[in-house]
Amino acid sequence: MPELPEVETIRRDLEPRVVGRRIERVAIHPGGERVAITHAPRELEAQLAGLRIEELGRHGKYLLVHLDDDRTWVVHLRMTGLLLLRPLEESSGRFERARIDFDDGTGLRFEDSRKFGTWHLVEDPREAFPRAGPDALSAGFTVAWLREALGRRSVPVKTALLDQRVAAGVGNIYADEALWLAGIDPRAASNGIGPRRVRRLHGAVQQALLDGLGDRGSSFDRYRDAFGKSGGHHLRVHVFRRDGEPCERDRCRGRRISRTRIGGRATHYCGSCQRP
DNA sequence: ACTATGCCCTGGGTGC
DNA sequence: TGCACCCAGGGCATAG
Numbered sequence: 001m002p003e004l005p006e007v008e009t010i011r012r013d014l015e016p017r018v019v020g021r022r023i024e025r026v027a028i029h030p031g032g033e034r035v036a037i038t039h040a041p042r043e044l045e046a047q048l049a050g051l052r053i054e055e056l057g058r059h060g061k062y063l064l065v066h067l068d069d070d071r072t073w074v075v076h077l078r079m080t081g082l083l084l085l086r087p088l089e090e091s092s093g094r095f096e097r098a099r100i101d102f103d104d105g106t107g108l109r110f111e112d113s114r115k116f117g118t119w120h121l122v123e124d125p126r127e128a129f130p131r132a133g134p135d136a137l138s139a140g141f142t143v144a145w146l147r148e149a150l151g152r153r154s155v156p157v158k159t160a161l162l163d164q165r166v167a168a169g170v171g172n173i174y175a176d177e178a179l180w181l182a183g184i185d186p187r188a189a190s191n192g193i194g195p196r197r198v199r200r201l202h203g204a205v206q207q208a209l210l211d212g213l214g215d216r217g218s219s220f221d222r223y224r225d226a227f228g229k230s231g232g233h234h235l236r237v238h239v240f241r242r243d244g245e246p247c248e249r250d251r252c253r254g255r256r257i258s259r260t261r262i263g264g265r266a267t268h269y270c271g272s273c274q275r276p
Numbered sequence: 277a278c279t280a281t282g283c284c285c286t287g288g289g290t291g292c
Numbered sequence: 293t294g295c296a297c298c299c300a301g302g303g304c305a306t307a308g
Contacts, residue, residue, distance in 0.1 A: 001300085001301070001302085034284085034285090061302080076302080076303085078301080078302055078303080079285090079300070079301055079302070080285090080286085080287085080300095080301095095287095113285085113286065113287060114284085114285045114286055114287080114300090114301090115284085115285055115286080116284070116285065116286095116301085116302075116303090118303090129303095131303095131304095152277095152278090153278080153279090154278085154279085155278090155279070155280095159279095162302085164302080164303075171301085171302075172300095172301070172302090221287095221300080222287095263280085264280090264281080264301080265300095265301070266299095266300080266301090
């Protein structure tokens with residue numbers, strides 16, 4: 001599940017290798033047509049062809065490919081999407097849904113086994129994510145913003161953290177990790193978290209994402225970077241998918257990590273050090 | 277305005 | 293080995 005750290009890893013991998021490249025040809029393969037949101041597949045292929053990549057940006061889990069006609073190709077990988085940089089002659093992977101060929105003998109392969117990924121081609125990137133809040137690693141994501149956002153909801157804090165209007169880029173892995181770092185029970189009511197704990201949670205969200213980024217992302221399932229390599233953070237998480245294993249905090253005395261379901265999402269936490 | 281639910285999609289795991 | 297079933301989940305539409 002590519003979340004902010006995974007998308008940022010891909011962005012950093014690609015930036016020096018695709019900026020300045022011209023898109024020679026785009027092919028959306030049969031069965032992969034649903035990726036095209038803003039245009040019909042053939043139209044999107046035609047519109048992208050010939051454009052030069054000027055800059056790579058990111059907002060939350062959206063990768064922003066800024067093009068030289070002042071439009072932006074906005075890619076969301078959802079659960080199983082991958083963007084792989086490959087030589088043009090290399091054969092297609094089993095789950096390749098589209099390919100983007102550049103003018104330098106390389107290209108991007110878009111693989112997506114579940115076909116949930118999306119492509120927008122827009123004048124303004126915001127068109128692709130009109131409701132998203134500030135990127136969780138941007139200066140706009142402040143303690144005051146989080147306090148305000150959490151205060152307006154009565155849902156469990158875990159659910160609030162997954163809401164991209166609160167903090168764009170946080171997904172299931174890093175929400176669980178942030179709540180563990182902050183020592184907050186994921187079932188606690190969002191608007192019941194006191195100011196001091198909100199401040200703590202704000203720092204924990206940033207820390208969880210930076211920890212993931214430092215390990216080049218988490219590869220629990222399919223995630224791979226732009227070179228096809230796994231991230232390392234799934235080996236270093238504190239709670240995510242570690243149910244049944246002991247909490248690593250000394251004061252929890254080996255208390256096992258619990259797993260439950262909150263807002264339809266698998267949720268992992270320590271019942272000892274994470275308090276309501 | 278808020279919250280809850282269902283939908284999309286298919287590989288991989290489980291149980292028989 | 294085969295087969296039915298269930299789960300994973302981000303973001304959106306819809307309903308309450």
